[in-house]
Amino acid sequence: MAKDTRQQILDTSQDLFNQQGYTATSMRQIAKACEISVGNLCYHFKRKEELLMAYHNKLYDTMMSHLPPELTELNPWCSYIGAEYAFMYKCATDVSIRKLYLDVINVASLRREYEEKHNELFLKFLPLEQLHIDASEVFLSTVIACSIEFHMMEQYDAREPAIDFDHIFSFVFKFRMDLLGINPEIQQDYIEKGFAIGKRIVDEALLIR
Numbered sequence: 523m524a525k526d527t528r529q530q531i532l533d534t535s536q537d538l539f540n541q542q543g544y545t546a547t548s549m550r551q552i553a554k555a556c557e558i559s560v561g562n563l564c565y566h567f568k569r570k571e572e573l574l575m576a577y578h579n580k581l582y583d584t585m586m587s588h589l590p591p592e593l594t595e596l597n598p599w600c601s602y603i604g605a606e607y608a609f610m611y612k613c614a615t616d617v618s619i620r621k622l623y624l625d626v627i628n629v630a631s632l633r634r635e636y637e638e639k640h641n642e643l644f645l646k647f648l649p650l651e652q653l654h655i656d657a658s659e660v661f662l663s664t665v666i667a668c669s670i671e672f673h674m675m676e677q678y679d680a681r682e683p684a685i686d687f688d689h690i691f692s693f694v695f696k697f698r699m700d701l702l703g704i705n706p707e708i709q710q711d712y713i714e715k716g717f718a719i720g721k722r723i724v725d726e727a728l729l730i731r
Contacts, residue, residue, distance in 0.1 A: 528566045530556055535573045540618050544625035546573060550583070575632050577622045582639055585609050585723075593719065602647035603695050603716025606640070607643075608723040610671065615677055624679060627672040634657055637661075637668050653702065662684075667698040687700060 534555045538547045546640055546676055553563040567573050593601040612622045626632045640663040644724060674690045692713050699709045 527556075527562070531558075531563060532573065536622065538578060538619070539574070539625065540621050544570075544622075544629075555570055569714055571629055571632055574622060574626055574629065575635055577619065578626055578632075578636065578639070579611060580607065581619065582643075585612075586643075589723070590719075597712065597715070598647045598720070599699070599712045600715040600719060602644060602725065603713060604719025605647070606680060606695075607691070607717055607720030609676070610691060611687065611720060611724055614675060614682075620675070620679060624673065627675070633668075633672075637665050640664060640668060655702070663698055663701040666701060667694055670694050670697055691694065692717075704709065 531552065535547070535552045538552060538555060547570070549563055550560055552570075552573070553560045556563065557572065567576070578606055585605065589605055593604065613619050626636060641661050644664060645660065650660065654677075671691075671694045674694060678685055678690060679688060695713050695716070699712070700706070
């Protein structure tokens with residue numbers, strides 16, 4: 523029953539966030555819509571921010587559990603770009619998820635959690651011993667790349683369909699590779715192969731809401 527209540531809270535709060543916005547939605551409103559007490563709501567989610575990040579984590583965890591096993595055998599940059607591309611593409615093209623994504627990046631604590639999660643994703647494919655640089659440098663590159671990603675997603679949200687997803691997000695990956703000293707002559711090849719991998723993940727419907 524607790525699991526059912528938790529899922530009910532997630533579904534209801536997502537609807538409310540999309541209908542009236544994250545900021546305008548209170549925990550009391552969520553509890554009322556779920557027909558539970560505020561205390562019961564706080565038992566499952568102590569803060570509203572936890573609800574918002576739960577949607578990111580669900581999508582992230584689903585992606586990680588469905589990545590093709592052969593990714594580990596490919597060029598690590600191509601594999602990383604493919605995994606990140608699939609996640610961002612789902613966030614961008616599913617309007618309800620995109621709204622929640624834009625809310626996440628505008629909450630400082632959640633932005634930090636987002637950066638930490640995606641730093642872990644990067645290191646999954648490109649561990650420190652392979653990069654031969656300090657962990658703090660990698661995390662700094664994650665923070666900078668995420669900042670560009672956030673800006674690009676806002677631009678995509680404001681200008682869709684006039685702006686092309688692949689075109690604007692190629693800048694995110696090029697910038698990160700520049701930061702980490704990857705030869706510019708091979709960057710486009712990594713991006714093209716990574717995007718192809720990401721599209722295959724999306725086409726095979728491995729990412730779910």
